Amino acid sequence: MSKGESNVLASMSAPACAWRMCCGLCGDTHLTPVLELVPTPPANAFVAERALDEVQACFPLELVLCESCRHVQLAHILDRYAMVGDAVDADTEWPEHQAHNLAWARELMERCCAPEQSLVIDIGCNDGSLLALFEDAGWRVQGVEPSVNVAGTAIGRGIDTYPGFFQPSIAARLEDERGPARLVIAHDLMSQTDDPSGFFEGVRMLLRPDGLFSFEVPSLHALVADAGVDMITHATLDYHSVAPLMRALNQNGLELITVTRTRLHGGRLRGMARPMGGLAPVEASVAALLADERRLGLAEADTYRKLASRLAAIRNQLAVYLDSAKTAGLRIAAYGAQAGATTLLYQLGLDADVITFIADASPLHTGGYTPGLHIPVVAAAELEARRPDVVVVLAWQDAQAIAAQHPDFEAAGGRFLSPLPVPTLCA
Numbered sequence: 294m295s296k297g298e299s300n301v302l303a304s305m306s307a308p309a310c311a312w313r314m315c316c317g318l319c320g321d322t323h324l325t326p327v328l329e330l331v332p333t334p335p336a337n338a339f340v341a342e343r344a345l346d347e348v349q350a351c352f353p354l355e356l357v358l359c360e361s362c363r364h365v366q367l368a369h370i371l372d373r374y375a376m377v378g379d380a381v382d383a384d385t386e387w388p389e390h391q392a393h394n395l396a397w398a399r400e401l402m403e404r405c406c407a408p409e410q411s412l413v414i415d416i417g418c419n420d421g422s423l424l425a426l427f428e429d430a431g432w433r434v435q436g437v438e439p440s441v442n443v444a445g446t447a448i449g450r451g452i453d454t455y456p457g458f459f460q461p462s463i464a465a466r467l468e469d470e471r472g473p474a475r476l477v478i479a480h481d482l483m484s485q486t487d488d489p490s491g492f493f494e495g496v497r498m499l500l501r502p503d504g505l506f507s508f509e510v511p512s513l514h515a516l517v518a519d520a521g522v523d524m525i526t527h528a529t530l531d532y533h534s535v536a537p538l539m540r541a542l543n544q545n546g547l548e549l550i551t552v553t554r555t556r557l558h559g560g561r562l563r564g565m566a567r568p569m570g571g572l573a574p575v576e577a578s579v580a581a582l583l584a585d586e587r588r589l590g591l592a593e594a595d596t597y598r599k600l601a602s603r604l605a606a607i608r609n610q611l612a613v614y615l616d617s618a619k620t621a622g623l624r625i626a627a628y629g630a631q632a633g634a635t636t637l638l639y640q641l642g643l644d645a646d647v648i649t650f651i652a653d654a655s656p657l658h659t660g661g662y663t664p665g666l667h668i669p670v671v672a673a674a675e676l677e678a679r680r681p682d683v684v685v686v687l688a689w690q691d692a693q694a695i696a697a698q699h700p701d702f703e704a705a706g707g708r709f710l711s712p713l714p715v716p717t718l719c720a
């Protein structure tokens with residue numbers, strides 16, 4: 294039986310939701326449930342005012358641990374086509390993302406030392422902004438992008454882009470048409486495929502013997518170290534640690550040669566692999582992160598049971614503070630309408646009775662309402678105009694920076710509160 298053929302939990306609702314039948318990395322069927330969160334709607338399913346009467350379905354949000362390779366992954370898989378849709382991804386408009394792209398492109402070009410007209414393939418190329426930097430430097434470029442609309446944006450700027458999900462059959466076609474690649478990049482899509490092993494197989498097919506594969510994936514470390522539960526959404530199927538990732542790469546003819554952690558998007562592992570037998574040495578960072586993962590117990594089920602207890606304590610502590618604030622007549626709002634905010638609102642019990650509105654710096658969801666809970670989202674400038682007394686920072690990793698951006702609000706007596714890793718008022 295293959296994944297997605299049975300155990301359909303919500304066939305009457307779109308998107309379809311199915312129980313995972315086997316580990317995405319190694320295929321083993323022994324999966325132990327380790328962390329059951331409050332079910333949520335898809336994290337990006339913000340709604341317009343005219344649709345507020347429609348009830349949005351919630352889907353299970355649960356992590357399982359593979360008993361064979363110790364990979365942590367979502368237990369339930371929503372239909373990936375419905376999840377991606379045709380929405381234009383505004384990621385590339387964020388200054389933080391642009392700076393990240395530029396620095397990363399330079400680093401990759403330096404590491405490759407490739408001659409002019411070498412081929413680079415970006416899987417999940419978004420609007421092609423990263424590939425455009427390579428093209429300017431004399432590379433041949435090829436994109437792959439699952440969202441047809443977004444692929445159209447890349448094609449519109451002259452980037453040759455295949456519109457569809459990456460898989461071995463697509464890799465064979467691209468290798469035939471464009472030749473083997475010096476560099477294959479995947480900085481997001483690996484977490485959105487339900488077949489990471491097939492993904493690696495496709496990457497290996499595309500690479501020259503001296504080629505490099507550069508990737509970023511959600512990091513399990515951030516979840517365990519900081520209780521960063523907001524990184525868990527239905528769009529992210531896999532939460533990676535180095536040991537299972539190395540094993541899956543090896544099984545598909547690839548070897549991890551370097552890996553680091555970044556803070557981008559709630560915490561990522563950024564790594565680089567090459568075909569087995571290549572000359573590039575395995576760097577010390579690989580052994581260092583493996584040792585740190587053992588210290589944190591990322592491969593142990595008990596680690597996630599302790600995390601569940603920690604989340605319950607955070608929820609209780611926050612409820613006590615906010616209940617007393619409400620009883621005292623204080624007005625409570627929140628800040629940050631990124632996808633992970635939906636997860637956080639549900640896990641911390643923050644609904645429209647507690648949070649009157651959410652302020653957000655991005656125009657993406659302004660004027661809309663949060664998925665399921667239907668809390669209104671307003672522009673960040675509204676914070677000073679509406680003057681709530683307490684603001685729960687859902688973008689908690691940037692809580693201090695957000696507080697610093699609103700000195701007038703704090704000067705007037707407003708307080709920013711970061712809910713994670715423990716509820717804390719910003720100084």
Ligand SMILES: [Zn+2]
Pocket residue numbers: 316317318319320321359360361362363364
């Ligand atoms: Zn496994």
